[in-house]
Amino acid sequence: MPTAPFDLLPSADPTAETIRADILENPGFGRYFTDHMAHVRWTNAAGWHGHQVRPYGPLTLDPAAAVLHYGQEIFEGIKAYRHADGSVWTFRPEKNAERFRRSARRLALPELDDETFVESLRALIAQDRNWVPTPASEADECSLYLRPFMIASEKFLGVRPSQEVDYYVIASPAAAYFKGGIAPVSIWLSSNYKRAAPGGTGYAKCGGNYAASLAAQKEAEAHGCGQVAFLDAAENKWIEELGGMNLFFVYKDGRLVTPKLTGTILEGVTRDSVLELARDEGLSPEERHISIDEWREGAASGEITEVFACGTAAVITPVGELVGEDERIRCPEGDNPIAKRLRKRLLDLQYGRAEDTRGWLVQLA
Structure with a gap:
């Protein structure tokens, strides 16, 4: 019709x-x-x-x-x-x-x-x-x-x-969503609150999910952080997403890992686009469970070389550190080259500075 x-x-x-x-x-x-x-x-x-x-x-x-x-x-x-x-x-x-x-x-x-x-x-x-x-x-x-x-x-x-x-x-x-632009942001790890649970509304973009994240966001700001990261509600060990963005982990062997969609994570449009563009950059994208221990150990050993968040509003933003009640998981010192390359690729497409070979752009006027 x-x-x-x-x-x-x-x-x-x-x-x-x-x-x-x-x-x-x-x-x-x-x-x-x-x-x-x-x-x-x-x-x-x-x-x-x-x-x-x-x-x-x-x-x-x-x-x-x-x-x-x-x-x-x-x-x-x-x-x-x-x-x-x-x-x-x-x-x-x-x-x-x-x-x-x-x-x-x-x-x-x-x-x-x-x-x-x-x-x-x-x-x-x-x-x-x-x-x-x-x-x-x-x-x-x-x-x-x-x-x-x-x-x-x-x-x-x-x-x-x-x-x-x-x-x-x-x-x-x-x-730009963050005043610091491409500058790495600090993320608060919520230990008191959960964003979503299996069978709930985590995959839906509804106001209740965001309202439920605000108390955790206030905690984050009280600790000098710009965003909050949530663990799963069932086992309290698996990384899910931020209050309003998806997360990616860059490994030194070229893997690009993002938490698997299990009904508790919003299926971001930017997230999906990054997974596709990653292959053009010679990366190997993976969607799988990633634990807080893997983040902690990978950052300490240098196996994880970058962490970044993504979403429509913020595009792609590097994560500098994850702050918990009694620890700081610092990402390796560096210039976040993968995040910056993917960010540029995405923005060049959106602003018409690069050829749209996938037909992702739709003219409005």
Whole structure:
């Protein structure tokens, strides 16, 4: 079935060009938002309908809306990149759409098709194209961060799937996620909290997973760390992921190891891309269980030469040390060459500086 067109309701009070220019000079991350948002409604009776791009603004929710009481919601994170010729592209949106459907199934929400997902991005960019930053140089990682999300909006109190749901896309101009850029970050090893358990929602991108990580993130910040790493809930020994990123371990023999997906780890789009690009760099990617002891011993012996985290927001960021209650696992001193090479490969693709031989880029405008 063809995707329904998105009707346009233009903002009567768009951001002044001078104000937008000032914002794009120093956008930070997630601080400012564009003039419009995309919206599609779903009801049990009518299915998906009411496709619109309308002015960005507050939502009206009944105090009894299901999302407020039962947390039935999901979201995605994806970026729009301006290329040198002024065109605007996004990266592997079908992977985000696929993950969005998996998350929807786990949270008992209606599934959105690929075409509507991608067209909602395209419709929003068509109206807010001027909000996509133009990189000043190859070192400038500015982009427009797109946040599709779905919420249960039916007015009722009772534990059952909502029969009314709203899907939105909002957009925020973004600079590099970490202020230090490519500088290695310190990671806190959580011993008090778990991110996910078998049979839970670990593989779904839902707000509850992130809310549950915030206490651990506060611990991390109290110990001078920028992120938190979680161990598995069953044996408390296997590395899973960070609060918002996947992890990779580089071995001196050329292996590139990332924790295996077992239903408790988010299947990152950047993670999947790194696994493919690694082969182009002559590395041998592996997805398998890796224990905290292997990290500890590998770092001490020099068998593990680099550790890095990856995600849409942060791209690829080296890990300098893992900080625990009574220890510090320091990564070998070095310049993180593998992380930097993979990061450059990924960014060159996304910004159109390298040939897209895999068809990963989709033009939005």
